[in-house]
Amino acid sequence: MSTSLAAEVPWPPSVEDFFLPPIAEGTDPWFTKITVLVWVAVAILIIFFLVTYREPKLVPTKRQWIAESIYGFVRNTVARDLIGHHGIRFAPYLTTLFCFVLLMNLFSIVPLIQISPNSHIAFPAILALISYVLFNYLGIKQHGFRKYMKNSLVPPAPWFILPILIPIEFMSTFLFRPFTLAVRLFANMFAGHMILLVFTLGGFVMLNSTPLLAPVSVLSWLMTIALTFLEAMVIVLQAYVFTVLTASYVQGALAEEH
Amino acid sequence: MPLLAEVTGSTAAIGYGLAAIGPGIGVGLIFASYVQATARQPESSRLTQPFVWIGFAVVEALALLGVAFGFIWAG
Numbered sequence: 001m002s003t004s005l006a007a008e009v010p011w012p013p014s015v016e017d018f019f020l021p022p023i024a025e026g027t028d029p030w031f032t033k034i035t036v037l038v039w040v041a042v043a044i045l046i047i048f049f050l051v052t053y054r055e056p057k058l059v060p061t062k063r064q065w066i067a068e069s070i071y072g073f074v075r076n077t078v079a080r081d082l083i084g085h086h087g088i089r090f091a092p093y094l095t096t097l098f099c100f101v102l103l104m105n106l107f108s109i110v111p112l113i114q115i116s117p118n119s120h121i122a123f124p125a126i127l128a129l130i131s132y133v134l135f136n137y138l139g140i141k142q143h144g145f146r147k148y149m150k151n152s153l154v155p156p157a158p159w160f161i162l163p164i165l166i167p168i169e170f171m172s173t174f175l176f177r178p179f180t181l182a183v184r185l186f187a188n189m190f191a192g193h194m195i196l197l198v199f200t201l202g203g204f205v206m207l208n209s210t211p212l213l214a215p216v217s218v219l220s221w222l223m224t225i226a227l228t229f230l231e232a233m234v235i236v237l238q239a240y241v242f243t244v245l246t247a248s249y250v251q252g253a254l255a256e257e258h
Numbered sequence: 259m260p261l262l263a264e265v266t267g268s269t270a271a272i273g274y275g276l277a278a279i280g281p282g283i284g285v286g287l288i289f290a291s292y293v294q295a296t297a298r299q300p301e302s303s304r305l306t307q308p309f310v311w312i313g314f315a316v317v318e319a320l321a322l323l324g325v326a327f328g329f330i331w332a333g
Contacts (some may be wrong), residue, residue, distance in 0.1 A: 015329060077308070081308060163298070179317040180316070180323075183319070183322060183323060184319050184322055185313060186326070187322035187323075187326050188322065190325065190326075191325050218294040237311075241311055241312075241314075244312060245315060
């Protein structure tokens with residue numbers, strides 16, 4: 001048993017482990033577990049909010065209370081506190097974003113699923129692109145193109161420092177913002193999956209190596225469980241951070257002056 | 259010149275270890291400041307919390323760029 005396992009353990013874990021094979025033979029190569037998980041996440045979100053809010057009661061039922069708590073949390077702590085009172089109109093989008101990212105991230109620790117679509121750069125990149133277009137569109141709509149550019153590129157500083165500041169502001173606002181937004185979420189999910197792989201597969205590798213190292217594999221698997229809890233924290237944190245940053249970029253685009 | 263020492267294996271791991279020093283200090287400073295601010299002015303804790311997470315996320319981005327670039331430039 002153990003010798004047959006040794007041959008099967010792919011060690012060390014690599015980037016290849018993220019590219020899963022198609023679900024069934026003969027289907028399109030893009031139709032993988034990742035694709036199915038994105039559809040499932042979208043379906044769960046739509047059905048959950050439709051069902052919980054079908055007949056809203058004045059005294060909420062349990063499910064309605066959960067949905068209202070999530071919406072209320074994003075609306076109050078993110079939309080209202082960060083953007084201001086006129087920011088409440090962004091609460092529906094921010095809530096959807098928060099729930100979607102949270103659910104997609106959550107797949108990385110659900111037993112038997114254990115991979116998040118967000119560990120592929122494509123999905124965070126699209127979400128970051130939506131945020132990028134959103135805050136630029138709002139800024140241009142609010143101030144007009146010239147004033148928006150002036151607001152976001154020219155900080156109140158002495159004229160002789162501006163040749164340095166303007167390129168820095170341009171890079172940080174228009175290049176690094178969408179890039180870091182996407183890469184932050186992607187890298188967290190990627191690194192999280194990689195760490196879990198290292199400790200799970202490492203346990204098998206040690207179990208199969210020498211009698212002296214075999215008992216240590218238990219320690220490795222205990223580490224996997226501990227790191228899953230750490231991963232759970234990272235998941236919620238990253239969903240929150242993505243939403244908060246989107247809100248803060250919108251706030252920056254709508255603000256009058258620096 | 260005679261070869262005195264040789265590094266084999268993944269040098270990207272060493273590079274990432276070096277790259278994580280800065281963000282590590284930075285994230286530590288952010289939370290230290292938050293704890294200190296809350297200890298001095300407990301009512302301000304909710305006010306400053308979003309900025310803690312924004313600052314944390316911005317600083318942490320540096321460490322995560324290290325993860326991403328480590329894989330991009332590993333080969």
